[in-house]
Amino acid sequence: MQTIKLFCDVARLRSISRAAVAHGITQSAVSQRISQLEKRLGVTLLDRSVRPLALTDAGRAYHGGCLDLLERYQRLERQVSALSRLEGSVRVEAIYSAGIDLISQVRRDFLQEHPRAVVEVEYKRPEAVHESVRQGRCDLGIVSYPGRWRDVSAIPLRDERMAVVCHPNHPLARYRRVEASALASWPMVTFETDLPAGRHIDRYLRENGVTPVVDNVFDNMDTIKGAVAVTDRFAILPERNVQREAAAGTLAVIELLPKLCRPLGIIHPRRQGGGKGFTTTAQAFIDRLLENAGGDVEPEAATDAASAQLVEEKL
Numbered sequence: 001m002q003t004i005k006l007f008c009d010v011a012r013l014r015s016i017s018r019a020a021v022a023h024g025i026t027q028s029a030v031s032q033r034i035s036q037l038e039k040r041l042g043v044t045l046l047d048r049s050v051r052p053l054a055l056t057d058a059g060r061a062y063h064g065g066c067l068d069l070l071e072r073y074q075r076l077e078r079q080v081s082a083l084s085r086l087e088g089s090v091r092v093e094a095i096y097s098a099g100i101d102l103i104s105q106v107r108r109d110f111l112q113e114h115p116r117a118v119v120e121v122e123y124k125r126p127e128a129v130h131e132s133v134r135q136g137r138c139d140l141g142i143v144s145y146p147g148r149w150r151d152v153s154a155i156p157l158r159d160e161r162m163a164v165v166c167h168p169n170h171p172l173a174r175y176r177r178v179e180a181s182a183l184a185s186w187p188m189v190t191f192e193t194d195l196p197a198g199r200h201i202d203r204y205l206r207e208n209g210v211t212p213v214v215d216n217v218f219d220n221m222d223t224i225k226g227a228v229a230v231t232d233r234f235a236i237l238p239e240r241n242v243q244r245e246a247a248a249g250t251l252a253v254i255e256l257l258p259k260l261c262r263p264l265g266i267i268h269p270r271r272q273g274g275g276k277g278f279t280t281t282a283q284a285f286i287d288r289l290l291e292n293a294g295g296d297v298e299p300e301a302a303t304d305a306a307s308a309q310l311v312e313e314k315l
Helices: 002-013 016-023 027-041 057-083 100-113 126-135 180-185 196-207 221-230 239-248 280-292
Strands: 088-095 117-124 140-144 152-166 175-179 188-191 214-218 235-238 252-257 261-269 311-313
Touching: 002 016, 002 027, 002 057, 016 027, 088 126, 088 280, 100 117, 100 280, 117 126, 117 280, 126 140, 126 152, 126 261, 140 196, 140 280, 152 221, 152 239, 152 280, 175 180, 180 196, 188 196, 188 221, 188 235, 214 221, 221 235, 221 239, 235 239, 239 252, 261 280
Parallel strands: 088 117, 088 140, 175 252, 188 214
Antiparallel strands: 140 261, 152 235, 152 252, 152 261, 175 311
8 A cells, every 4th residue: 555655645746856755765676666556567667768757648647546545545544433433312212132241342332442432222112113213313223023114214133933832841842843833732922913023923923823812912022021920831942042031940931843933124315315224333333233133053954854843742
């Protein structure tokens, strides 16, 4: 990059000696570096037979490209430098089950790196998050099953694998994986059907030949987990949201076949012309969320023998 800057200054000043003074090096050093550049490119950049120096045709073409490259490089330097001085606020609204651990950790790390920034996070129902984004009351929202809205755009965040969740003493807890078609035998608790998660789970089960036996519905995941932990009902929940309970032995988690995933997305107001229109601070926070989202790994395919069975018992 220094050689490119040097060549551009020679072209601008039309003098090797003046460029040498501008860069604080000898005239001989400038001549040597320009000659090495010409040798590497295999062309002559300067017409040394005239005074002041002039560019050859190849020199003019190379000079134009170098100016564009330098402008983009300087713009990149300014953007990167600005990241260390991020300030201003970012207003985030998210559904209750949108990975509080992820959002809290990203927020904590982001504020530690950018102490002059402010990140406000509030948890609401999906329709309230969508309305806040639409009305511009927040910079971005995090929801499951982001739909296609006329005035709101979505950025995919991650896909979360869904699993069957039940009490450790439930008959389903004996199995390592279970086919959706086998779930018709037991009652379940699930999300309210006016929530996207409730509608998608209901559709998934019916597409797999199951008419759900729904004992109760709730509007949040914590209540569903609590109900499953003290009853003989099962639920279908994101596997990563029950890892703590599974490790503590209060809930059993069984792989669900065929695979069902819950997509999470970042929604933001749709701008005219298709641009996102984020502030630098909001864009930096979104980038950090995307870097740390960590979507679930695809589940291993069942063996042919296991696939032929409704359920596969644990070894």
